[in-house]
Amino acid sequence: xxxxxVTEAGRPATDDEAMLVRVQREDFSIDEExxxxxxxxxxxxxxxxxxGTARDRSKGKDVDGITFEHxxxxxxKKLREIRERALKxxxxxxxxxxxxxxxxxxxxxxxxxxxGAEHRAExxxxxxxxxxxxxxxxPIWKLEHTTEGEVWVEEHP
Amino acid sequence: xxxxxxFGMTKMLAGNQGTLSLALPEGGRVKDLVAxxxxxxxxxxxxxQKKKVLVSINQDIAHEDLAVRDGDEVALLPPFAGGSxxxxxxxxxxxxxxxxxxx
Numbered sequence: 301x302x303x304x305x306v307t308e309a310g311r312p313a314t315d316d317e318a319m320l321v322r323v324q325r326e327d328f329s330i331d332e333e334x335x336x337x338x339x340x341x342x343x344x345x346x347x348x349x350x351x352g353t354a355r356d357r358s359k360g361k362d363v364d365g366i367t368f369e370h371x372x373x374x375x376x377k378k379l380r381e382i383r384e385r386a387l388k389x390x391x392x393x394x395x396x397x398x399x400x401x402x403x404x405x406x407x408x409x410x411x412x413x414x415x416g417a418e419h420r421a422e423x424x425x426x427x428x429x430x431x432x433x434x435x436x437x438x439p440i441w442k443l444e445h446t447t448e449g450e451v452w453v454e455e456h457p
Numbered sequence: 458x459x460x461x462x463x464f465g466m467t468k469m470l471a472g473n474q475g476t477l478s479l480a481l482p483e484g485g486r487v488k489d490l491v492a493x494x495x496x497x498x499x500x501x502x503x504x505x506q507k508k509k510v511l512v513s514i515n516q517d518i519a520h521e522d523l524a525v526r527d528g529d530e531v532a533l534l535p536p537f538a539g540g541s542x543x544x545x546x547x548x549x550x551x552x553x554x555x556x557x558x559x560x
Contacts, residue, residue: 371464438537439534440537452538454536
């Protein structure tokens with residue numbers, strides 16, 4: 301990650317902060333990312349993790365693979381906004397968000413959110429809010445490869 | 458000319474083109490851009506009219522009256538679908554004031 305990324309507040313993101321918000325093709329290690337969050341503060345006493353994975357069934361159709369597309373730049377910007385709001389408004393001490401793009405096999409990791417807070421209540425709430433918000437405001441699109449062809453998915457009602 | 462980036466279903470509806478180069482009148486606004494797209498790609502135009510596809514300028518969602526300027530980064534954004542769940546969690550909305558202090 302480069303030092304060129306800038307936070308919403310206009311501050312340059314440090315390398316550490318850049319690693320906490322990523323959109324990447326490759327898989328991630330939950331242990332490694334958990335270590336990254338824990339290392340941010342010794343005041344963290346509760347950590348909530350959300351891991352989204354690729355399932356083999358969607359709306360009654362068998363799915364044998366998924367491709368994620370994202371808007372480079374805007375996707376990262378929206379995820380940084382989510383992290384900053386989780387820290388400011390939801391009592392999280394640290395929040396990590398990773399989302400993969402490209403072709404994803406069934407059962408593979410898609411998205412990871414790790415929320416660290418002093419206590420479990422803030423950790424759960426920040427984690428839940430962040431994944432819900434991600435789905436609402438982040439320009440990421442999902443193409444499901446089904447037995448009946450490829451379908452761009454509209455997740456929201 | 459305005460270059461418009463396409464993603465997901467809008468890219469598919471434009472014959473898998475990742476960008477469109479469109480002629481927009483001087484001082485054109487987002488709604489004028491929508492009209493130009495509607496004329497050339499009616500299926501995308503319909504999604505824009507229904508607000509199922511949104512226009513972004515410089516990575517922010519743009520109102521239809523916003524002017525499109527030279528050098529703006531313009532994109533058409535189909536409905537987002539990040540993550541792996543089918544919908545929001547359905548749990549009560551998280552409110553900071555409901556937090557208790559025991560861990």
